Amino acid sequence: xxxxxLVIGGTRYxxxxxxxxxVRAGHRVTIATRGYAPDPFGARIxxxxxDRRNExxxxxxxxxxxxxxxxxQMCYSPLDAAIAVRTFAGKVxxxxxxxxxxxxxxxxxxxxxxxxxxxxVLAQPIxxxxxxxxxxxxxxxxxxxxxxxxAYLYRDGSLPLVTARLxxxxxxxxxxxxxxxxxxDALRSGVALRYTDAQAKLSFLGTQEAAAFLxxxxxxxxxxxxxxxxxxxxxxxxxxGRVADVLDARARTQQVGGAAPGVLSPFDAGxxxxxxxxxxxxxxxxxxQTDEWLDNVIRQHDLAFV
Numbered sequence: 001x002x003x004x005x006l007v008i009g010g011t012r013y014x015x016x017x018x019x020x021x022x023v024r025a026g027h028r029v030t031i032a033t034r035g036y037a038p039d040p041f042g043a044r045i046x047x048x049x050x051d052r053r054n055e056x057x058x059x060x061x062x063x064x065x066x067x068x069x070x071x072x073q074m075c076y077s078p079l080d081a082a083i084a085v086r087t088f089a090g091k092v093x094x095x096x097x098x099x100x101x102x103x104x105x106x107x108x109x110x111x112x113x114x115x116x117x118x119x120x121v122l123a124q125p126i127x128x129x130x131x132x133x134x135x136x137x138x139x140x141x142x143x144x145x146x147x148x149x150x151a152y153l154y155r156d157g158s159l160p161l162v163t164a165r166l167x168x169x170x171x172x173x174x175x176x177x178x179x180x181x182x183x184x185d186a187l188r189s190g191v192a193l194r195y196t197d198a199q200a201k202l203s204f205l206g207t208q209e210a211a212a213f214l215x216x217x218x219x220x221x222x223x224x225x226x227x228x229x230x231x232x233x234x235x236x237x238x239x240x241g242r243v244a245d246v247l248d249a250r251a252r253t254q255q256v257g258g259a260a261p262g263v264l265s266p267f268d269a270g271x272x273x274x275x276x277x278x279x280x281x282x283x284x285x286x287x288x289q290t291d292e293w294l295d296n297v298i299r300q301h302d303l304a305f306v
Contacts, residue, residue: 004028004066005218006092008052009073011037013176014169015098017211018071019045025215032061053133055083068093069218077132077145081152089158096218099150099163099225101203102143104273105261113276116165116225124151150225164217167203167229167275168267169210172300179266183236183243184301186265192252196259198237200269203229206293216285226283227275232290236268246298 002025010019010031016039022029023044031039035049050061052074070092075081081097088095103121104114126148132141150163170180186193205213205228213228234242237253244251261269277287 002026002028003068004030005069005071006030006032006065006067007071007073008032008075010071011039013171013174014207014210014214015071015073016040017207018073018214021211021215030067053080053083055086058083058087062087062091066091070095071214071218072097075149075153076138076142078126078128078148078152079132080145081149081156082128085153085156085158089156093160094162094218095153095159096162096164096214097149097153098214099165100143100146101165101167101227101229101273101275103147103150103165104275105143106271108271109274109276111276113274114227115276116227116279119147119225121147121150121154121225124148126151126155160223162217162220162223163225164214165225165227165275166210166213167205167227169205169207170294170297171207172297173304175207177266180239180297181301181304182266183240184247184298187240187243187247187249187251188302190252192254193237193240194254194256194264194268195235195237195240196256196264196268196270198235198255199272201233201235201238201272201274202267202269203233203273203275204290204294205230206288206297209288209293213280213285220283222283226280227277228280228285228287229275229277230288230290230293231277233272233274234267234290235272236265239267240265242294243298246295247302 005027007019009015011033030046032048032050048061050057075097107118110118124147153161241251258270
């Protein structure tokens with residue numbers, strides 16, 4: 001059945017891949033963005049030019065619209081979540097918020113890997129007075145913002161909500177974060193990887209699989225948080241070694257004292273953060289092995305290395 005679908009965001013990275021999948025499936029797709037980035041979809045989609053963080057503009061733009069499904073790629077704080085509620089409550093059949101593995105940062109798993117229930121999301125404090133929309137604080141507020149956005153949406157309860165907690169998403173040179181390219185560039189430049197713990201493994205997900213998972217989650221009927229990750233977690237030390245193997249180069253490494261997550265390199269951590277994907281698997285999604293796609297992505301970055 002073809003649906004009326006809104007994607008908030010959707011002009012770059014795996015959001016663009018999600019829109020491609022939806023269009024190919026014959027859905028009626030609208031993207032809502034600030035209109036700064038071009039998209040390749042032409043007349044196949046509708047566009048609403050909007051600032052996601054302007055509540056007056058959001059409520060005005062969507063006052064008379066209803067959607068079967070909304071994918072919110074741009075919900076980064078409890079203020080964004082509040083705007084979503086006041087804009088879309090009672091007007092959508094299903095609401096999928098793209099969340100992140102980082103909501104589990106600092107949490108010890110109850111078992112071998114992190115279950116959705118290991119984050120007591122309803123118990124999380126919400127700070128509506130924090131300057132969430134200050135661009136100077138975008139990086140430092142990212143993790144707390146995602147946690148509190150989820151907390152606000154679940155506590156409010158007026159949206160038929162799924163929060164897709166994606167593992168660290170890795171793609172080719174279009175990956176705007178530059179995280180994987182950091183390791184390729186470091187290896188090619190002869191830089192030694194300084195790392196905290198070779199066993200501090202993290203979960204990853206490829207861009208195509210991230211888009212496929214969101215597409216799948218949107219088509220289901222379950223609600224609540226759901227983890228998504230390829231099988232085969234890697235530490236920063238592992239990832240650097242994998243880059244070296246793929247590019248047939250020598251990896252120089254040096255273990256040092258503990259540092260804050262991401263300081264020594266983008267995926268350096270002091271503890272493992274591995275997602276348990278049993279819920280999604282039991283609902284019917286089949287995840288890949290990291291080995292199936294990572295080497296190709298590394299080669300893409302190497303071709304872009306200057």
